Amino acid sequence: MTVRSSVILPLVGLAVLLWSGSGHGETNDREELGKVLHVMPPNGPFWKYGNVVMRRKSKKAGMTPVVFPHWIHRTKYTCRVCHLELEFGMRSGDTGVTRAQYLAGKYCGVCHDGKIAFSVLDGDPSKCEKCHMKDTRALEERFEKFAEKLPAASFGNGIDWAKALRDGQIAPFNSIRAERSVMQFPDKLKVPLKLGTTSPRSDVTFSHEDHFAELDCSSCHPDIFKIKREGTEFFSMKNNIYGNYCGACHMRVAFPMNDCRRCHAKMSGSSGY
Amino acid sequence: MRKIFFVVPILLVVAGIAWAQGGMKKHKPLPYEFGTVTINNYSQQAGMPPVVFDHWVHRQYYTCRLCHVDVGFGMIAGSTKIRSADNMKGYYCGTCHNGEMVHNKKRIFESCAKEYSREEFKRCVKCHTFEKRAAKEDEFYRFSEKMPSERFGNRINWEAAEEKGLIKPVDYLEGVSSKKSHLKVNPDFAIKTKVEGMPDIIFSHKKHTIWNGCELCHPDIFIGVKKGTSKYSMVDIFDGRYCGVCHEKVAFPQTDCQRCHTKPPQG
Amino acid sequence: MKAFMQTGRKIKILAMAGCISLFIVMQAAYGAESWRTEFDATCSQATDAMALSVPELQKLIERCVSLQKIIEREEETVRKVYLKRLQMCKKFYIFVLDSKIREQKPQ
Numbered sequence: 001m002t003v004r005s006s007v008i009l010p011l012v013g014l015a016v017l018l019w020s021g022s023g024h025g026e027t028n029d030r031e032e033l034g035k036v037l038h039v040m041p042p043n044g045p046f047w048k049y050g051n052v053v054m055r056r057k058s059k060k061a062g063m064t065p066v067v068f069p070h071w072i073h074r075t076k077y078t079c080r081v082c083h084l085e086l087e088f089g090m091r092s093g094d095t096g097v098t099r100a101q102y103l104a105g106k107y108c109g110v111c112h113d114g115k116i117a118f119s120v121l122d123g124d125p126s127k128c129e130k131c132h133m134k135d136t137r138a139l140e141e142r143f144e145k146f147a148e149k150l151p152a153a154s155f156g157n158g159i160d161w162a163k164a165l166r167d168g169q170i171a172p173f174n175s176i177r178a179e180r181s182v183m184q185f186p187d188k189l190k191v192p193l194k195l196g197t198t199s200p201r202s203d204v205t206f207s208h209e210d211h212f213a214e215l216d217c218s219s220c221h222p223d224i225f226k227i228k229r230e231g232t233e234f235f236s237m238k239n240n241i242y243g244n245y246c247g248a249c250h251m252r253v254a255f256p257m258n259d260c261r262r263c264h265a266k267m268s269g270s271s272g273y
Numbered sequence: 274m275r276k277i278f279f280v281v282p283i284l285l286v287v288a289g290i291a292w293a294q295g296g297m298k299k300h301k302p303l304p305y306e307f308g309t310v311t312i313n314n315y316s317q318q319a320g321m322p323p324v325v326f327d328h329w330v331h332r333q334y335y336t337c338r339l340c341h342v343d344v345g346f347g348m349i350a351g352s353t354k355i356r357s358a359d360n361m362k363g364y365y366c367g368t369c370h371n372g373e374m375v376h377n378k379k380r381i382f383e384s385c386a387k388e389y390s391r392e393e394f395k396r397c398v399k400c401h402t403f404e405k406r407a408a409k410e411d412e413f414y415r416f417s418e419k420m421p422s423e424r425f426g427n428r429i430n431w432e433a434a435e436e437k438g439l440i441k442p443v444d445y446l447e448g449v450s451s452k453k454s455h456l457k458v459n460p461d462f463a464i465k466t467k468v469e470g471m472p473d474i475i476f477s478h479k480k481h482t483i484w485n486g487c488e489l490c491h492p493d494i495f496i497g498v499k500k501g502t503s504k505y506s507m508v509d510i511f512d513g514r515y516c517g518v519c520h521e522k523v524a525f526p527q528t529d530c531q532r533c534h535t536k537p538p539q540g
Numbered sequence: 541m542k543a544f545m546q547t548g549r550k551i552k553i554l555a556m557a558g559c560i561s562l563f564i565v566m567q568a569a570y571g572a573e574s575w576r577t578e579f580d581a582t583c584s585q586a587t588d589a590m591a592l593s594v595p596e597l598q599k600l601i602e603r604c605v606s607l608q609k610i611i612e613r614e615e616e617t618v619r620k621v622y623l624k625r626l627q628m629c630k631k632f633y634i635f636v637l638d639s640k641i642r643e644q645k646p647q
Contacts, residue, residue, distance in 0.1 A: 085424070090298040183531050187470030218528035222511040223299045234296060244296035342628060345621040359617045451584035457591065488586050488632035 046158035047071075047143035050253045052092050061099065064132040069139060070253050071146070071157050075170045079214040079249075085176050086110055090219075090248060110176065155259040162210050174213075185212050202264045224248050304428040305329070305413035308523040310350045319357070322403035328523045329413060329427050333434075334376060336442045337519075338486040343450040344368050348494070348518055357385035366400075368449055425529045432480060442484070458482055463536055467506065473536040494518050575610045579622065582607060583629035589636040594644075597637040604630035 050070035058065045073082070082088045086107060089095040095107065102109040103121070108131075111117045120127045133139065150169060153160040164170045174182050189208040197203055211220070221227055224245060240247040241257055250257055261267050302309070308328030316323045331340065340346045344365060347353040353365065360367035361384070369376070372383030384400065386393045420439060423430040434440045444450075459482075464474040481490070494515060497503030503515065510517040510527060521527055582603045585592065592600070604626055611622045 087424075089301070094300070183534060184470070184472055186466075186468045188468045189470070217530050221507075222527070224296055226508065226511060227506075228508045239296060248296070248298060342625070345624045347624075356617075359620070362617050364617050364621050451580040453584045453587045456587040459590070486586065487589065488628045492631055492635040493628075 045140075046147065046156070047140045049156045049158075049256070051139075054092070054097070056093055057096060057098055058132060063128075064134050066131045067133040067136060067139065068131070069143075071143070071159070074161065074172065076172055077176070078172045078174045080182075080216045080219060081173060081176050083219060084216045153255060153259065153262075156255040161255070162213075165213055166210075183217070185209065197264070202267050204263045205265060206263075304417065304426070305410050307426045307526075308332075310522075312351060312355065314351055314354050315356060316401060321397065321401040324400045325402050325406075326400070327409070329416075329429070332431065332442065332523075333416070333440045334443060336444045337484045338489055339442075339444055339446060339450065342486055342489055343446060348489075360385040361387070368446065423525065423529075426525045456482055456486070466534070472531075472534040474533045475535050476533075575607065578603070579607055579611075579626065583625065586629050586632055589633060592636070594637065594640050597633050597640065601630060601633050601637065604633065 047069075052068040052070070054066040054068060083090060087095070088107065097107045101107055102112070105113060109119075112119050114121050118127055118130060147157065147159055151160040151163045151167070152158055161170075165172070185208075189212070193206040193208060195204040195206055235245055239245060241251065243251055246263075247257065255262055257263075305327075310326045310328070311323050312326060313323035341348060345353070346365065355365045359365050360370065363371055366384040369381050370384035372380065374381045382396055382399060386397065389397055417427065417429050421430040421433040421437065422428055423433075431440070435442065445452075459478040461475055461477045461479065464476055466473055495503050505515045507527075509515055510520070513521065516533075517527065525532055582600060585600060589597070608623065608626055608630075611619060611626060614622070
């Protein structure tokens with residue numbers, strides 16, 4: 001399978017399913033959901049999970065697309081540093097980073113300035129290829145070594161990031177600007193939140209604390225989750241899988257949703273997919 | 274080929290349905306788009322594109338109060354129902370945009386016309402505009418470079434800009450504003466949060482009254498007379514009520530949690 | 541000479557016409573100004589409202605009510621603009637008055 005078709009197939013599958021599913025009231029049956037999960041990227045190799053390929057601006061400039069691995073960056077910085085402080089969008093293509101912006105010290109240029117991290121500013125053309133990757137083999141090899149020391153998980157990067165953070169195996173910065181302190185985490189939210197499902201066996205325990213360790217309140221509220229509890233008319237597994245709600249992160253960067261029991265802790269082993 | 278014209282709108286509608294359900298990150302307005310209001314009560318009937326009003330252009334020169342109290346503009350987009358006749362009589366936009374008033378040694382262009390000639394059309398499209406405005410965008414970035422920066426909204430800290438004397442918003446217009454005595458400002462107070470352990474909000478009357486006066490917020494936006502009688506939560510504010518009337522669309526948005534939740538909880 | 545006389549007459553007539561029109565305009569302006577002055581005097585006290593007494597506030601609200609009747613007779617745009625402005629200041633006085641009365645009650 002060529003690279004291109006491996007990208008297009010899941011997209012077509014998703015488009016078809018989205019088409020057939022939305023607008024009508026009917027819910028997808030489990031079998032169909034299973035199919036979605038199989039065509040979605042998380043089942044790919046560990047090193048590829050969370051890699052964002054930035055094509056649009058690169059293509060215009062005649063450059064090889066940028067391959068951005070989330071996994072390298074998230075050991076050093078929490079999500080909120082880039083997605084809040086550096087203003088990277090949460091959807092690929094939303095930010096539209098240009099070379100001019102980069103050189104002006106915006107976006108990637110905040111760190112990749114030759115001081116904190118490598119830069120093209122020192123005039124070495126081979127540095128371009130560090131992001132505009134022609135060959136990703138080096139990245140793959142780097143991942144092998146990288147993942148060795150970190151706690152294992154079954155999907156996504158094959159790394160249990162939350163555990164690594166809790167146990168102090170990684171200690172990412174939570175802010176890039178020293179003058180801004182991160183808001184204190186309210187005590188009340190330390191109590192895990194119970195999210196009911198159709199069966200008590202599959203109830204979800206949501207930890208605000210684990211999420212706040214990486215994110216800011218405004219990363220999720222109110223765009224993704226209005227604080228108001230409104231029932232589950234829209235907060236369905238299907239909508240989550242299509243990249244809404246939890247799926248905004250837990251499908252492409254944070255651990256994917258085929259890792260059922262990470263959220264539905266008491267679910268039995270044979271879930272059907 | 275023609276099929277594309279068919280398929281694309283359908284796809285957009287499908288995407289729209291998925292979008293409307295929520296649970297997704299919204300598109301954040303770019304710094305120069307933040308605070309833009311599109312006014313289209315009568316424009317299209319008159320064969321004109323809607324008016325695109327930029328708050329950032331105006332708020333560097335005038336206080337909120339001047340337009341929203343003295344000139345009489347409403348706080349909800351489209352609620353004022355401005356007609357070109359009103360402007361030409363010297364009200365609403367026409368209060369300043371009358372071709373006579375001078376600001377910063379520049380004559381402020383006249384608003385609206387009975388009929389438009391080629392010459393006048395150039396003036397019309399200054400406000401009635403639909404296209405992406407590259408010149409406006411450049412102008413914004415040139416302006417914002419000089420201003421103290423902020424993380425959200427226009428990425429301009431307007432409050433600090435005034436403190437540093439970089440902007441001097443005018444609060445009085447001869448013939449329009451009533452002569453008022455100097456405002457005695459009520460002290461700042463803390464608003465207790467409902468969530469235990471969440472930093473309390475320090476509400477500064479001073480910061481708000483300098484730009485807004487009293488009657489802009491009381492009693493229309495904050496009804497309660499006694500402190501604490503207006504019961505509202507973040508849900509209401511997210512829905513654009515109370516603080517959310519200004520803070521999201523024009524004043525700094527609610528994503529800037531720490532701009533309000535500043536007081537460390539006691540005990 | 542005759543021509544000069546004629547121009548002199550013309551000037552006289554023009555001056556008279558000018559005076560009359562000025563008078564008319566002034567009167568209209570003055571008439572307009574009377575309620576504008578009252579409006580300014582009434583609503584400019586919003587900044588001091590917190591320091592006013594209950595009877596003072598009640599008086600201001602009364603003045604707002606009588607102003608409303610006058611403004612309602614004005615032409616469309618003036619009516620729209622000034623009724624809104626008047627509403628804002630009247631509602632604010634009522635708001636302050638309510639808070640004053642409530643403050644007095646428990647003590």
